Amino acid sequence: MAGTSKWRRIILAAILAGFATSAPAHAELPEPVRAMIDAAIATGDEAKVRVVADLARATNPADIDEINAIVAVFEAKMVAKHEAEAKAKEEQIRTAGLFENWSGKGELGGFRATGNTNNTGLTASLTLDRQGIDWRHRFTGRVDYQRNSGVTTREQYLARYEPNVNVSDNFYVYALAQYERDQFQGFDARYAISGGMGYQALKSDAVQLSLKAGPAYRVTEFTDGRSESRIAGLVGIDFDWNLTERLKLTQDTNAVAETGGSAIAIIDSRNTSIDIITGLDAAIARKLKARFSYAVEYDSNPAPGAVQTDTLSRVTLIYDF
Structure with missing residues (x-):
C-alpha cells in the first residue's frame, strides 16, 4: 500500500507539472515599452503621456494593470503639482503690491x-x-490726432477706469469713471460715472458674452461755455468670438473687456450717446497682432453745428506685454 501511495504522489506531481508548463505565465511589462512610458512621463506633458499609455495598452493588453498603475502615480504627482502651483499663485496675488501683476x-x-x-x-x-x-x-486711454497744414483737424481723448468684483461665478459688480474730450463734437470735457451689475452669460474658450447695466451721472462742458449735469443709465454688451487660433471677432462693451471692440450706451432724457467698435484681430506673432476696426460714435443731441454721427476706421498694430 505504501508503494501505491508513492506512485500516486509521483503521478499527481507529474500532472501538476504538466499544467504548470502548459499554462501561460504572466510576463512583466517589456522593457522597451516601460522605457517609452518613462520617457513620456519625463517630459511632464500630460497629453503625451495619455497618448503613449493608450498605445502601450493596445499593444500589451496583458499588462494593462501595470500600465494603469504607472500612469496613476504620474497623474497623482501632476495633481499635487497643479494644486501647489495654484496655491502659490493665489498667495502671490494676495501679497502683490499696488504696482505688481499688471x-x-x-x-x-x-x-x-x-x-x-x-x-x-x-x-x-x-x-x-x-x-x-x-x-x-x-484702465484704458486713447488718442486720435491729426493736423493738416499746421491746423489741428481732429483731436479726441478718452480715459476710462473700471474696477469690478465677482459676487458669484456669473455675476459681478462694476464701477466706472470716464473722461472724454472732443472739441469737434462740441465739448471740451465730458465726465461720466456709473455703477451696477454685470452678468457673464457665456464663457468658453471660443465664445465669451457678458452684459452689464446700471445708473450713471454725466457732466458735459460744451465749447460755447455751457455746462450740463444729468442722471443717466448705462447699458453695455461684451462679445468675443475666436474664429480660429489666430483670428478673433470682437463686439464688446469697452468698459468691461476692451479686446478690440466695444459697444456702450449712456442714456439720459436729453442726449443719448452710443459708442460701438467692431474689431477683427489677426495674430502675427505671440505678442503682436494686427487689428482692423470700425467705430460709430452717436450723440442724439449734439452741440450746435455738430452732426450726430462720427465714424472711424482704424488699422493698427497691438503689442501685448
Whole structure:
C-alpha cells in the first residue's frame, strides 16, 4: 500500500507539472515599452503621456494593470503639482503690491474719420489690466490726432477706469469713471460715472458674452461755455468670438473687456450717446497682432453745428506685454 501511495504522489506531481508548463505565465511589462512610458512621463506633458499609455495598452493588453498603475502615480504627482502651483499663485496675488501683476497692450496705427471731420490721422491707445482673486482693475486711454497744414483737424481723448468684483461665478459688480474730450463734437470735457451689475452669460474658450447695466451721472462742458449735469443709465454688451487660433471677432462693451471692440450706451432724457467698435484681430506673432476696426460714435443731441454721427476706421498694430 505504501508503494501505491508513492506512485500516486509521483503521478499527481507529474500532472501538476504538466499544467504548470502548459499554462501561460504572466510576463512583466517589456522593457522597451516601460522605457517609452518613462520617457513620456519625463517630459511632464500630460497629453503625451495619455497618448503613449493608450498605445502601450493596445499593444500589451496583458499588462494593462501595470500600465494603469504607472500612469496613476504620474497623474497623482501632476495633481499635487497643479494644486501647489495654484496655491502659490493665489498667495502671490494676495501679497502683490499696488504696482505688481499688471498686464496690458499698446496700440498704434492710423484712422479714417467721417462725420464732424473728414480726414486721416494717427491713433494710439494703452490698456492696463490687473486681475486679482475676486477684483479686476482696468484702465484704458486713447488718442486720435491729426493736423493738416499746421491746423489741428481732429483731436479726441478718452480715459476710462473700471474696477469690478465677482459676487458669484456669473455675476459681478462694476464701477466706472470716464473722461472724454472732443472739441469737434462740441465739448471740451465730458465726465461720466456709473455703477451696477454685470452678468457673464457665456464663457468658453471660443465664445465669451457678458452684459452689464446700471445708473450713471454725466457732466458735459460744451465749447460755447455751457455746462450740463444729468442722471443717466448705462447699458453695455461684451462679445468675443475666436474664429480660429489666430483670428478673433470682437463686439464688446469697452468698459468691461476692451479686446478690440466695444459697444456702450449712456442714456439720459436729453442726449443719448452710443459708442460701438467692431474689431477683427489677426495674430502675427505671440505678442503682436494686427487689428482692423470700425467705430460709430452717436450723440442724439449734439452741440450746435455738430452732426450726430462720427465714424472711424482704424488699422493698427497691438503689442501685448
